Amino acid sequence: MVRLPEPTPVPANVHINGTNNHPEEDQNAREEKFSVPALQLQIQDLKHPGATRFLNAVNATDSLTTGTVNLLKLLYHKPSDPETTVPPTSSVTLFLENFPGVAYTVGSGADNNVKEIHFSLPYIAQINPSRIAEEINGVITHELVHCFQYNGHGAAPGGLIEGIADWVRLHCNLSPPHxxxxxxxxxxxxxxxxxxxxxxxxxxxxxxxxxxINEKLRGSKYHERDFWIELFGQEVEELFTEYTQSLQ
Ligand SMILES: [Zn+2]
Structure with missing residues (x-):
């Protein structure tokens, strides 16, 4: 008999600094469940060391399901929230493949709603064993965000899209030590x-x-000045200056 490894739990509700200022809001979010689209896993080469390490480190169903629910709560709050609209992503397939780099996501189908996450087997093979599950779940969570986020009708800066993906990863307590x-x-x-x-x-x-921010990226084409002024009454450069000053 072959036993599957214990799934690695990913915290469902993570509060930065360990504080939760809106418990009632979380309670409401818990009562309604987001529907998770079809999830698939395809492993190109089961003999690759990265495949073995992946299968020993995480339960793919849990990683994909938990990552999806976590990001949906962060970007869409709850299914009935009138302020947000969850995109019609119909399926997510995780491909473990032999290619250089870390991971990337592509979409196809009507409304671009069939998503593929490609994750590098050589990358998985070289992750530090002490944090392999965390790193795999972190990368999967980041890529899953790309399966469910908006991009200002293709006009938003790539850095904003990547920043939102890593902001979700940060809030899921899956940020790497560096x-x-x-x-x-x-x-x-x-x-x-x-x-x-x-x-x-x-x-x-x-x-x-x-x-x-994500919702505004759904509603209209991204025009930098208007985007930030309409949201916050300030230009993004001003906000960024405040941010960098807060670090000093
Ligand atoms: Zn990315």
Whole structure:
């Protein structure tokens, strides 16, 4: 008999700094369940060391389901929230494949709603064993965000799209140890740099701010000046200056 490894739990409700200022809001979010689309896993080469390590480290069903629910709560709050609209993603397939790099996501189908996450087997093979489940779940969560986020009708800066993905990863307590808040030249440097800027905005303008940013990326084509002024009454460069000053 072959036993499957114990699934690695990912916290469902993570509060940065360990505080929860809106327990009643979370209670409401828990009562309604987001529907998770069809999930599939395809492994190109089961003999690759990365495949073995993946299968020993995580339960793919749990990783994909938990990652999806976590990101939906962060970006859409709850299914009935009139302020947000969950995109019609119909399926997510995780491909474990032999390619250089880490991971990427592509979409196809009507409304671009059939999503494929491609995750590199050589990358998985070299993750530090002490944090392999965390890193796999972190990468999967980041890529899953790309399956369910908006992009300002294709006009939003790539750095904002990547920053939102890593902001979700940050809030799921799946940030890698090398991430730190540091001053960067541009607000849209992307990844964790923009994620921490977004977290600054979330703290400054209140919980749900990143959700509002994502929703505005659904409703209209991204025009930089209008986008930020309509949301916050300030240009993004001004907000970013405030952020970098807060770090000093
Ligand atoms: Zn990405």
């Amino acid at each position: 991430w730190k808040q540091e001053v960067t030249e541009n607000w849209d440097a992307g990844y964790q740099h923009t994620a921490y800027f977004l977290e600054f905005l979330e703290q400054r303008f209140g919980r749900g701010t990143v959700r509002r």
